[in-house]
Amino acid sequence: MTDTARLDRGLAQLSDLSPKGYALALHIRFASAHMMLQTYDPRWTEIYTERGYMLADPMVFWGFGHEGAIRWSEVNLPDPHDIWTQAREFGLLYGVAVSCGPTSSRTIGGFARDDREFTDDEIAELERIVKKLHAESTPPEKLTPAQRMALRLVATGRRHTEAAALLGISESALKARLRAARERLFVRTTAEAIQRAQEYNLL
Known part of the structure; x- marks a missing residue:
């Protein structure tokens, strides 16, 4: 679960x-x-x-x-x-x-x-x-480097396809990293994950 x-x-x-x-x-x-x-x-x-x-x-x-x-x-x-x-x-x-x-x-x-x-x-x-x-629900002290980079790229306005290409991974792999970041931050959307990560200085 x-x-x-x-x-x-x-x-x-x-x-x-x-x-x-x-x-x-x-x-x-x-x-x-x-x-x-x-x-x-x-x-x-x-x-x-x-x-x-x-x-x-x-x-x-x-x-x-x-x-x-x-x-x-x-x-x-x-x-x-x-x-x-x-x-x-x-x-x-x-x-x-x-x-x-x-x-x-x-x-x-x-x-x-x-x-x-x-x-x-x-x-x-x-x-x-x-x-x-x-x-x-203890707030995380840090995100993994992969999660942090995925969120950073999306935060700068990159589309999933573009962000995945920049990271050299598939779009499904990028989505998996974003999903893992959302789970770690206890939020439902990537936008909320970016906001919360910024609030906790995790990016």
């Missing part, structure tokens, strides 16, 4: 456990997540983003200060913007925060339902899945 397929399977499990959605920031570095995934009500996500609530969210504060899992109702931190009261209007009545990884590359997730508190077993399962996703 490919890394992307494993990631998709883990995210599907999170969706099953979180009837009202989730937000998962994998590997937060320098105030930016390697991957940000959200399935909350889009209207709430829009409000949350427009108002910059991440910088004031008590769940996020808890996640940076702790590792483990906790019910939202047990987080005893200030909420000056009344974020949780607003979230309740979109069905986020009960929730769990999960945090793992070093502070230099922290993963934080919030998981919600509208009918009852999460059980201890459900919380343990959420924590297990998040830790697994954190481990499997």
Whole structure:
């Protein structure tokens, strides 16, 4: 199973456990997540983003200060913007925060339902899945020289046929290198792979 397929399977499990959605920031570095995934009500996500609530969210504060899992109702931190009261209007009545990884590359997730508190077993399962996703989505420290050169050529606007000719390989071999780079960077398109590789200074 490919890394992307494993990631998709883990995210599907999170969706099953979180009837009202989730937000998962994998590997937060320098105030930016390697991957940000959200399935909350889009209207709430829009409000949350427009108002910059991440910088004031008590769940996020808890996640940076702790590792483990906790019910939202047990987080005893200030909420000056009344974020949780607003979230309740979109069905986020009960929730769990999960945090793992070093502070230099922290993963934080919030998981919600509208009918009852999460059980201890459900919380343990959420924590297990998040830790697994954190481990499997660790940003690469480097690409192979072949992957890097393939991405560089495409990034400069070369067509696949031209790039393959410059490298002295078949077009199918070039596509295989690009596919491997996408898998390594946990993205679906070559354009996303180029952008992410540039962000991590891998090109």
